[in-house]
Amino acid sequence: MQPARTCLAIVLAAGEGTRMKSARPKVLHEVAGRSLLGHALAAVTAAGADALAVVIGPDRPDVAAEVKKHAPHAAIFVQSERKGTAHAVLAARESLAGKHEDVLVAFADTPLVRPETFAGLRKALDGGVGVAALGFEARDPAGYGRFVTQDGVLQEIVEHKDADEATRAITLCNAGLMALDGGKALAILDAIGCANAQNEYYLTDAVAVARAQGLKAVARVAPETEVQGVNDRAQLAAVEADFQRRKRREVMLAGATLVAPETVFFSHDTVIGRDVLIEPNVVFGPGVKVADNAVIHAFSHLEGASVGPSVSIGPYARLRPGAELAKGARVGNFVEIKAAAIGEGAKVNHLTYIGDAEIGANANIGAGTITCNYDGFFKAKTIVGEGAFVGSNSALVAPVTIGAGAYVGSGSVITRDVKPDALAVARGRQMEREGWASAFRAAAQARKARQ
Ligand code: UD1
Ligand code: CA
16 A cells, blocks of 8 residues: 655644643644544654654653654654745755655644555555645634635645635645655755745745656545644544544444444554444443454453453443453453453452452452552452452452462451462451340330330
């Protein structure tokens, strides 16, 4: 699918995004658990970019750190003054020095562009094209650059602020993303001036400049939903909604049943197997894998968890990072699991917290069992052996090991290890006084009568 040519992707991330009304720079806001910048970097990488340059604003160690997190090898450039999109691309001049055959320009605030679309833009450079620009049919074109075409051929891109009435009537708009011939990119960009309404160096002028230099320019078109950018929180929510729609569809087409897809929320990296059933109102945080034939009942929340084949979860279950459920395990309602491996066929069915633990295969953890894993300073581990049976309402005070096949009496507070196949009971012994209640009632009633 990708051209065999080498490719440099330049991602523009210099905007503060004042309309977000946030202490965080815009490109660090998240969609489906990943920053806008992270989405853009992932998409250009998947489109075959073998080198990355990211242009950030001055004094933004947080943005630089996010770049490093997603693309450790990316070169980071600082655009110290905001003088337009072409000026921003030229901040990465060093990386543009002609080593790469294709140059892709992407905006970090446009997170839904598919890798196929970026790859298509590169493909459009085939046959000696100088510039390929990505457009879309805008429902409301106000504010966007317009694609001026003649006989279907892209002539120039005119920014809204520079456009006359006739040009403003054009609905084919510029998404902002572009591919340029790597051998020609610098000559094109360097020839862009700033004689326009905003006195900015417009990347969009690359089209007219390339044509003036005798090169061809072409347009590609993508759906508006795919190229929508984020400027404020309402647009952030719109982009999130579209991401979720796309991901739900992917998951269903890959063989999972979503009873009420619009109520299930995925993370960018959620992996769902075949014949998985997901009931309504389930939320996946980052880092979740669900194997085939698992059932996630309603109102469950999963994050950083691995769910084995034929596992059943919920309703109302919470899996936190490090929860690993082996084949056929069952985790029921109001159960929280954190950093714990639940063995094959083990059951943790009701009202339980299992943290920092290993639960053996086929063990049964009774209702209300709690692993007491934290003393205010340190975390400690609980190990429950294969086939062990922990009675309801037990507290397992870690570090502690319950041997394989052992029984723990209900209501026990277990502070010492239990041998395999033993019975441990750690609670007050039951005592009984015959007739005590009737005698107590009689005495109390007599006292009341005297008052
Ligand atoms: C840009 C396009 C416009 C297009 C629209 C799509 C230009 C001149 N205009 O306009 O045709 O319809 O996107 O949303 O390209 N940036 C920098 N440094 C700068 C200026 C911008 O890094 O000096 C970055 C921004 O952070 C952002 C991107 O470039 O990621 C686009 O900039 P923005 O100011 O939003 O451009 P628009 O005016 O929306
Ligand atoms: Ca914009």
